[in-house]
Amino acid sequence: MPLCIRTNKKFGEIIRKALISKKLLDFSFLPYKDNEYIWFPLIKEPSKKQKEQLEKICAFVIEDKVLSPSEYRPKSFKEILREKLTEKEAEQLVTSFDVIGDIAVIEIPKELENKKQFVGEAILEVHPHIKTVARICGEHTGDFRLRPIEIIAGEKRTLTLHKESGCLFKVDVANTYFSPRLSFERMRIARLIKPNEIIGAWFAGVGPFPIVFAKHTKMKYAIAIELNPKAYSLLVENIKINKSENRIRPLLGDVRKIVPKLNEKFDRIVMPMPKGAEDFLDEVFASANNGCKVHFYRFADTKNPFLDSEKKISTAAAKNKRFVVFSDKRIVRSVSASKVQIVIDFEVR
Ligand SMILES: C[S@@+](CC[C@H](N)C(=O)[O-])C[C@H]1O[C@@H](n2cnc3c(N)ncnc32)[C@H](O)[C@@H]1O
Incomplete structure (x- = not known):
């Protein structure tokens, strides 16, 4: 019986995304819904800080619940993109990215600016070892050869091993x-x-x-x-x-x-x-x-x-x-x- 987070159904999608980005969602069980609530299985109990962050999204309860095991097969990055992007958008996106430690560094064209969070979360979902997704926002410049980046999903940090x-x-x-x-x-x-x-x-x-x-x-x-x-x-x-x-x-x-x-x-x-x-x-x-x-x-x-x-x-x-x-x-x-x-x-x- 996995530990679950229970929240009102209307917050289902937003809390699912937050759990993915915090690496808390357990994909080996299926979420369960009744008329009012939805239960998501958790890999582990969220930390105090994670709970505080989740509370800012919606009210929830953490409790045990019997759930059916899922026949979950992790989808590929491209499969996930195909579900949410049009063919033209998918073509614009270069699906390869560099991985530095546990940070993925990806180029996302300006035309797909409004899809950047979705792309970042898709990378986190497919690659469990990646904890942060950074978007490249410009060329390497200056004597130090630095390029501007922004964190689009996962942990907000730029230091890695x-x-x-x-x-x-x-x-x-x-x-x-x-x-x-x-x-x-x-x-x-x-x-x-x-x-x-x-x-x-x-x-x-x-x-x-x-x-x-x-x-x-x-x-x-x-x-x-x-x-x-x-x-x-x-x-x-x-x-x-x-x-x-x-x-x-x-x-x-x-x-x-x-x-x-x-x-x-x-x-x-x-x-x-x-x-x-x-x-x-x-x-x-x-x-x-x-x-x-x-x-x-x-x-x-x-x-x-x-x-x-x-x-x-x-x-x-x-x-x-x-x-x-x-x-x-x-x-x-x-x-x-x-x-x-x-x-x-x-x-x-
Ligand atoms: C393209 S990076 C290569 C860094 C490293 N060798 C690597 O492969 O990851 C060039 C590096 O040279 C440094 N740099 C630029 N001008 C320099 C100079 N005049 N003297 C010493 N280092 C310099 C930059 O800060 C930057 O870290």
């Missing part, structure tokens, strides 16, 4: 940059790292590149440089969480100011700053050991994506009296119909 390649990262999806789509790149580079390398992990964010390197390679150490104080503070925490204090040195500030003062030569430099990485090439050539490997990320046109970056790298090398050998290049991901993110690997001599 993300797991990747055996590492844990605390991420604030509103105040720091983090993309789970770069996980392949992090491991691709980790596989190239030789024992005892000294690595410049520039534009480090909350630390995913150097922390994955510390976990999976025999590098000597990495110097992780980050400008955004909020990202830097999580970088420091993440280094501790992953027990990498002895192999990653975090520094807060601008690569352009910090690198010349470091008195350090790198065997490898990672530059995950696709907007503007070309402005930091002088710092690369000034701090690269002979044979230093560089991983240079940049946004580019889909047409001839590598040419302009290769020219910029060669020109900066000549200016700094260095020589480069290009070793690899690939498209990391598509950004829009006309734009891609690329990576170029080169060696400095």
Whole structure:
């Protein structure tokens, strides 16, 4: 006999939605209705705070009630959308979304603004491990590469713990940059790292590149440089969480100011700053050991994506009296119909 919440039938739909968003609704039993009331089965007794929030919606009683088991089969996200959106609306919605820890981050076009809560609740219903749904409200901008977001369903928070390649990262999806789509790149580079390398992990964010390197390679150490104080503070925490204090040195500030003062030569430099990485090439050539490997990320046109970056790298090398050998290049991901993110690997001599 499950624990249930009983309320007046007229509040049925609103309380059902609230229970889903609080992860309290037990889908293994069918709700029951009589002429006046409806009973919803609960996974557990709501906390004091949850009860207070539910009381703001309507009056209710919590009690045991015999209910029939449901033959509930969780619907897919697309099935739920098809029930509530027109065909045209469903087409406008990109149904894939990023998951960072227990937060889903999704783009919802302006035309579907009035359906955003429904879309958020559909994600919570289908994916029990997701606790919060955030809508992306604009592009990444500014030096910190942040994008505006709004929480559209679930718990009102932006901090989460993300797991990747055996590492844990605390991420604030509103105040720091983090993309789970770069996980392949992090491991691709980790596989190239030789024992005892000294690595410049520039534009480090909350630390995913150097922390994955510390976990999976025999590098000597990495110097992780980050400008955004909020990202830097999580970088420091993440280094501790992953027990990498002895192999990653975090520094807060601008690569352009910090690198010349470091008195350090790198065997490898990672530059995950696709907007503007070309402005930091002088710092690369000034701090690269002979044979230093560089991983240079940049946004580019889909047409001839590598040419302009290769020219910029060669020109900066000549200016700094260095020589480069290009070793690899690939498209990391598509950004829009006309734009891609690329990576170029080169060696400095
Ligand atoms: C695209 S994000 C990459 C973050 C991280 N490496 C990742 O993959 O999640 C670029 C990062 O570089 C930082 N940044 C921007 N300009 C910088 C500078 N001049 N010096 C150091 N960090 C900078 C931003 O704050 C941001 O966290």
